[in-house]
Amino acid sequence: MIKVFGSPLCPHCVSCKEFLEKNNVAFEYIDITGSIRALKQFLALRDHSSAYDDAKREGYIGIPTLVLEDGSICFDYEEWLKGEETSKVAVVESGQSCNIDGTGC
Numbered sequence: 001m002i003k004v005f006g007s008p009l010c011p012h013c014v015s016c017k018e019f020l021e022k023n024n025v026a027f028e029y030i031d032i033t034g035s036i037r038a039l040k041q042f043l044a045l046r047d048h049s050s051a052y053d054d055a056k057r058e059g060y061i062g063i064p065t066l067v068l069e070d071g072s073i074c075f076d077y078e079e080w081l082k083g084e085e086t087s088k089v090a091v092v093e094s095g096q097s098c099n100i101d102g103t104g105c
């Protein structure tokens with residue numbers, strides 16, 4: 001099962017969590033702002049992985065972070081899901097559409 005490091009204070013993390021849930025992806029969500037233990041776990045990963053070099057250089061935290069089953073780190077959850085060949089669920093907020101992806105006729 002993949003792990004997702006994030007925070008409910010981060011809008012990108014909230015979107016990531018909702019996206020994975022809508023697409024029925026099994027994951028463990030680790031709220032780095034929910035406990036010191038979770039924060040330390042994330043910081044240990046961030047401090048020792050070159051995947052975070054750009055985030056650190058630009059002054060970003062580096063969340064949401066997906067840690068895949070093979071241990072690799074992914075920041076783009078939508079691209080990862082496409083790579084898994086899992087179909088994205090398009091949600092139409094209101095109105096009707098002719099196309100399955102929610103766009104117009």
